[in-house]
Amino acid sequence: MRAAGVREIGGPVEVLDLTEPAGPGPGEVVVEVAAAGVGNWDGIVGAGAWNVGLTPPMALGVEVAGTVVAVGANVTNLRPGDEVLGHPVPLRHQGCWAERVVVDADLVVHKPLGVPWETAAAFAVPALTAEQVLTEALGVAENETLLVHGAGGTTGGLAVQLAALRGVRVIATAGPSSAARVKEAGAAEVLDYHDGGWPDRVRELTGGAGVDAAVNAVSGGSAETVLVVRQGGRMATITGDPPAAERGISVADVYVRPDSTQLEELCLLLGDGRLTLSVGDVLPLAEAATALERAVSGAKGGPVVLRIAPERTGM
Ligand SMILES: NC(=O)c1ccc[n+]([C@@H]2O[C@H](COP(=O)([O-])OP(=O)(O)OC[C@H]3O[C@@H](n4cnc5c(N)ncnc54)[C@H](OP(=O)(O)O)[C@@H]3O)[C@@H](O)[C@H]2O)c1
Structure with missing residues (x-):
């Protein structure tokens, strides 16, 4: 064959x-x-x-x-x-x-x-990754604030959608050509990562404290992601670059695993248009x-x- x-x-x-x-x-x-x-x-x-x-x-x-x-x-x-x-x-x-x-x-x-x-x-891979990051690594809850760094990518984009469906307030980074799509996916704020001041803007948007949780989907992007997580918050990276622990922040280095129960639920969302x-x-x-x-x-x-x-x- x-x-x-x-x-x-x-x-x-x-x-x-x-x-x-x-x-x-x-x-x-x-x-x-x-x-x-x-x-x-x-x-x-x-x-x-x-x-x-x-x-x-x-x-x-x-x-x-x-x-x-x-x-x-x-x-x-x-x-x-x-x-x-x-x-x-x-x-x-x-x-x-x-x-x-x-x-x-x-x-x-x-x-x-x-x-x-x-x-x-x-x-399957990006949807399972996004789901496992949000539910297992970060345990995000309704009304929490989540940063998705790299939301213009496939996995980051699905993470925005899944978080927004759970009532999470999402702040995302994306380039200009992806910004409208990421907003449509449910991000409350989309910041252009080409502007080096985006971490300051995240802090402003969270009253100076930082986000409750963050996911990094950018190769080498963990070091700047952790800077905008609040003290005692949670962070996950999917690019194999976990930063050193700081300020009581928990750090998860996530690798996707097959899970048919999760995949069936994700397929329901895809089938009825809640995920795109x-x-x-x-x-x-x-x-x-x-x-x-x-x-x-x-x-x-x-x-x-x-x-x-x-x-x-x-x-
Ligand atoms: N650990 C795991 O199990 C697992 C699973 C899936 C993926 N991954 C990894 O996660 C990463 C993302 O994968 P993917 O397939 O979702 O990516 P992708 O779709 O290839 O994402 C590429 C997009 O990321 C955005 N981007 C690039 N540089 C950026 C930066 N400095 N800041 C913010 N956004 C930036 C760009 O979008 P815009 O410029 O248009 O915004 C680019 O088009 C890859 O390294 C992949 O290997 C790991």
């Missing part, structure tokens, strides 16, 4: 001809992939710094959307023909940048009706290397997606 990934750890991304997955084992399903998400984390997998259960030559890709075509023993939640999405790590055979992938049936959920394949493919996600570039499997370069350089206008089965309509 056609796939895209690396022949060796640290090698370039290229189109691969890989063996078809064997029939699904107990608890597994085979998914015919319609589209797969691309994130800078796929480069981390290819470089060998995130073990998702594969050895080269290996297809990359940890986000899938597609149709179940075979069901293993003991699978009760899915049937052939079901349309699913998920973050099915650890992977069982190959990554999701492939025509077919074998996954743990408990790690994919039904795709909401009417959600396009591209959106479904790019949803606009996709950026959509490229064919043959252009996986370009897709990854674009994701690594900072996805503009939404997450990058590989379209793997172009004939699907996604309704």
